[in-house]
Amino acid sequence: MQAILEILRRASAEEAPHWEQFPYETADENETVATALVRLNEVLCAAGKNPIRWECSCLQKKCGACAMVISGKPMLACDAKLTDVQKHGAVRIEPLRKFPVITDLIVDRSILFENLRTLSVWLEQAVIAQGDRAALAYDASRCLQCGCCLEICPNFCPGGSFFGMAGFAPAARLIAELPKAQRDALCKAYRAHIYEGCGKSLACRNICPAGIDIEHLMVNTNAAAVWKLPWRK
């Protein structure tokens, strides 16, 4: 296939962004935006030009490094097949918009990790995950900290007191696992930074590249952390 890759570039945060277009051709139907960026960069480097700066690691949807906005939608570049994301022969590629841009497609997502520290997402005592709670903990453990959910969340802004689904999922693992008596501090932080700010529109639900069942997780976590109800299934 052939496509024009339209990439929003800037050398540094201070610089105004500009679009650059790169014609791209491949015989492989399965090529993704990630593999296209790898190949494009080889060509750019060989020509002595600046490669497109972006982040990747696993190239198989398991690490969250390559999240960016592709043809208008936040997604993982390694999960974006060129054939699926092109519109009229063009693929628009830009950095996530909710985070400070460093250069080209790289954004600084450190707020994700700061928020998890603020939420105190850790255990003070040993717990053992068993039964239905283990299944919830498993699902919650799969969060990639990619930030795609925050990109489309109407209520999230970096530095604000609402942490969004990326803060919710890791906290939900612990709320699922902890015995009632030990969950108080975490539940309090959860109510303040997640429950109270969330409009429950679930715009984040279908965007999660890990396919975490956010609604199911939310219903159960709210039951435990907000309504103090017995655990639902």
Add this chain to the structure above:
Amino acid sequence: MKRIHIIGAGLAGLSAAITLSEGGIPCSLISLQPSERAQSVLAEGGINGALDTMGEGDTPAQHFEDTMRGGVYLADPNAVDNLTRHAPEILRWLESLGVPFNRTSEDIALRPFGGQKKRRTAYARSSTGKILMTAVIDEARKFEARGLIHRYPRHEFLRLLTDAGTCRGVRIRDCYTGEICDLTGAVILCSGGMNGIFPGMTTGTTQNSGDVAAVCLAQGVAFGNLEMLQYHPTTIGIPGKRCLVTEAARGEGGRLYIERGGEKWYFMEEKYPELGNLMPRDVVAREMYFVRRQADTGDQVYLDMTALPEETWRNKLSDLRQELMHYLALDPKAAPIPVQEGIHYFMGGILTDEEHRTNLRDLYAAGECTCQYHGANRLGGNSMLGALYGGRRAAQTVLQGEIPDAAESPFTGEEPLSTPAAPALIRQISEILLGAMGIVRKEAALKQALSRLDALHAEYLRGEYRILLARAMLLSALERRESRGAHYREDFPEKDEALRKPIAAAVQDGTISLEFRPLPERRSHAGNT
């Protein structure tokens, strides 16, 4: 100020950081990207430990035996003894962190894995690495909040600061600002495998570029067993890389076959009646290579999982099924999967003693960046264990010794190592190595590869060091004139007991020297039941 600097925030780095924190010593945890993006999150099938929860009478001694035999007796027996003896404790620690392992009605469930005679692999469906990492990252976060772990999560290792056989610290670069700083003090390297030596050809991450290994080798750190590359028998090609089909697929009943005379030939089961499809990876990969070359067979090996029960797909391999359907548009419940060998693990790496010290004073190493525990062939499930135990053991060694003072200062001079090697050079080196260091090797091809390397020209220092590392790999493969584990020489197809020694590679004044190092005897008190 006391502070230890850890390069790498996968399982090994996290384990070292947590152990140091528990001992009250602060550390810098330095990684190119946050832990959530480390290769450790990719691990699928599970982690080994003789918990004996399946009523088979398993013991650490049997885990020791299987690990030594799987590595064809090239690993340090005392180190393997430590590893296997502490494995149950490591699994219980993970359990206490809330890792949702699959369970029997009472306890952690264990699945069969390659090269092991008993069930001893604990798992969380087929995403064990990700699930484990989430829990271990949470534990590390507790110590971040207490000011013991200082994250440098977008920072690149540039070089060690060395001085007459001692490591004085490390030079790192902030990838976002470009600022360079020197951290003085003791260093633990936990930088993972060398995938980037073979870009696009391994199951691992792009982050582990091989640069740390190349620079350390050039700076005089001794390496071992660089000829030992693990080809995993079951991988599939996906855009940009090889994608692993976990060994758990065979552990749960998947069978390998090739077509012969119009029939399915389950060659592993026929040739190896005891362990069948679950022979160690080196054996399976080699058999696949050879059966494909037989005149009467097809040229594609398949993994047949169509007979697996519904419950297995639902509770044990749900993620694998999704992945295969996504990438191959094939449902493994209904159709056999075409598979091929692919580079998966680096048994070779930094040479350490049992306590994880390197040849440089105040420099330690753990995890996949070392050649510890796995000898000539790693057993599935032993690598996450080796990373967690190794990181802990390295930190304990640091805690027991005298800790040098640490400091951080900006570096404003010229650092040639901040420029990466050119992608074209990286690809050329990879092609040369792939041609000579496949599953089957021979002298002529290795020599030819060496001379092709000599003809390469590196524009930047990092390219030069990469060529040096590639040379050390080829020279090690040439030097081992026998076949052992992952290293199979067509011209020396037998094992040679006289060569049952790791090959140490070290660089002095730009020249590589190789030496067979005798293995220590297993200490008699190390025996266990």
